[in-house]
Amino acid sequence: MPFTLTDEQHAIRRAARDFAENEIAPVAREYDENFTYPRDVIETAAQHDFAARTVPAEYGGAGMDVTSSVVVTEELWRADPGIANAIDGVAFATNVSLLERYGDEWMREEWFPKFVSADALAAIAISEPGHGSDIGGIETRAEQDGDEWVLNGAKTWISNGTKADVVIVVAKTDSGEGHRGLSCFLVPTETDGYEAERIENKLGLHASDLADVHLDDMTVPAANLVGEENRGFYHLMDVLAPGRVEVAAQAVGTAQAALDAAISYATQREQFNRPISEFQAIRHSIAEMETAVEAARSLTYRAAARCDEGANDATRIASAAKLFASERAVEVADDAVQIHGGAGYVTDFPAERYYRDARALPIFEGTSEIQKNVIAKGLL
Ligand SMILES: Cc1cc2nc3c(=O)[nH]c(=O)nc-3n(C[C@H](O)[C@H](O)[C@H](O)COP(=O)(O)OP(=O)(O)OC[C@H]3O[C@@H](n4cnc5c(N)ncnc54)[C@H](O)[C@@H]3O)c2cc1C
Incomplete structure (x- = not known):
């Protein structure tokens, strides 16, 4: 199309x-x-x-x-x-x-x-130390106490965890039911019992916030349940596609940045009395990077259009876009470092930053392996 x-x-x-x-x-x-x-x-x-x-x-x-x-x-x-x-x-x-x-x-x-207006920032807390891909295993519990819910548990890898004003927390509301017993809660972070600690030792994306979050007898009104009790997993699955297309677009942007940096360096750096962009090996590498970026961009925009159309296959194509674009971003960023030689290994040029930043893309919002599971499930 x-x-x-x-x-x-x-x-x-x-x-x-x-x-x-x-x-x-x-x-x-x-x-x-x-x-x-x-x-x-x-x-x-x-x-x-x-x-x-x-x-x-x-x-x-x-x-x-x-x-x-x-x-x-x-x-x-x-x-x-x-x-x-x-x-x-x-x-x-x-x-x-x-x-x-x-x-x-x-x-x-x-x-x-x-x-x-950015007067308030949000976060979403799904992942836990013991359960990342396996959302059904979530151990954070929410127990109803009259007109309130009391939440206890630990979350990890939460983007914006120390900065957010409000967090959507996914918690277990029915102990025996696996992913059928999860619910979503809207939790203002000023609530007593919310504690977040910034994760300082991450590989890339240094300017953004990542945190461990602890919920200790944190109480929110019953009205803060988002959607239906015990339907949280299904609610999340219904809305994941646009988020995954967004990550695919993040990957396209990162890969394009790495390609831009590689072209800029290759045309300036001289070896053997000529710019390295004149060597066929470098030219072919740049041609392959461009092909990967364009293919990732095409699939990403197609997936976005399928989401906007509300198409039945939007979830599957969003996963395909996230899988393909994020893995290409890692490869293209790696190629950009190689084209920079030693200069790709230090912070003087942005290539090393793109290389570090790109590595998060095949992990968050569902790993590459999980995207493959989603795609196969949609087809088989
Ligand atoms: C920078 C960053 C930001 C993040 N932001 C958030 C956030 O805001 N909110 C949030 O809730 N989470 C966030 N995450 C967490 C992220 O979603 C998880 O890291 C991811 O879902 C994987 O979970 P895990 O780390 O526990 O790995 P695991 O689930 O333990 O997986 C380890 C490995 O096993 C593989 N694997 C697991 N299960 C299967 C399977 N069934 N089939 C095949 N392979 C499998 C995985 O693909 C992976 O390679 C963030 C992570 C990062 C790195």
Whole structure:
């Protein structure tokens, strides 16, 4: 099926690229080296409608569809994955889709406008020390006590865990039922019993926040249940596709950045009295990188369009896009380091940063292996 962007989406791309080149790229290296959380850039992003960009217009948002949001994602990540990850984390597509589809009206009215202005930040806490891919094994418990729920447990790898104002927590509400006994809760982080500790020793995405979270007798009103009790797993599965397409777009942006860096270096660096871009080995490597980026981009935009159409195969194609684009990003970033030679191994050039940042992409929002399981299940 042919796919083209609308005039409006081309305009969104130009605006996102301007913003990314002016506000993100100049501070990318500094924020990475100092592990600086980019609160200032996030605020500017919000002024340009790039934070929480899928929030519907009735709550003050830009109301971008998946395709338009993916255009923005690609451009932000091309400028710097770490800062872009923090901007995406204001209210990642999965959180917005979950609240849009299954949340109560008061949740959207209270939180969506604050996400749009970046006055409030969100997170989603699914993963635990003992259960990552195996969501059904989640041990965090939520027990009903009159008009309240009491939550206890430990979560890990939570993006925005120490920065978020509100977190969607996935907890077990029926001990015997595996993934059929999970529920989602909207939890303001100022609630007593919420504690988050920043994970400092990560490989890449230094400018964004990652945390361990502990819930200790944390009590929220019964009204904070998102959707139906014991249906949380199914609610999440219903909204994962746009989030996975977003990660595919993050991968396309990262791979494009690595390709840009490789071309720039290859045309400047001279060996044997000529630019290394004149050697066939380097030219072929760049040609293969470009082919991988374009193929990943095509699949990503096709998956975004399938999400926007509400197509039956959107989940499967979103997983295929996430799988393919994230693995290509790792390969292209690796090729970019190789083209830089020794200069690819130090922070003087951005190639090493892209190499570190890209490595998260085949892991979060469901690993490559889990995407393959989803694709096979959809077909078989
Ligand atoms: C930077 C970053 C940000 C993250 N942000 C969040 C967040 O905001 N919220 C959140 O909840 N989580 C987040 N995560 C966690 C992420 O979703 C998990 O790391 C991921 O789901 C894998 O879980 P795990 O780390 O426990 O690995 P495991 O599930 O233990 O997997 C280990 C290995 O076994 C493989 N494996 C497991 N099960 C199967 C299977 N059935 N078939 C084949 N292979 C299998 C995996 O693919 C992987 O290769 C983040 C992770 C990272 C790195």
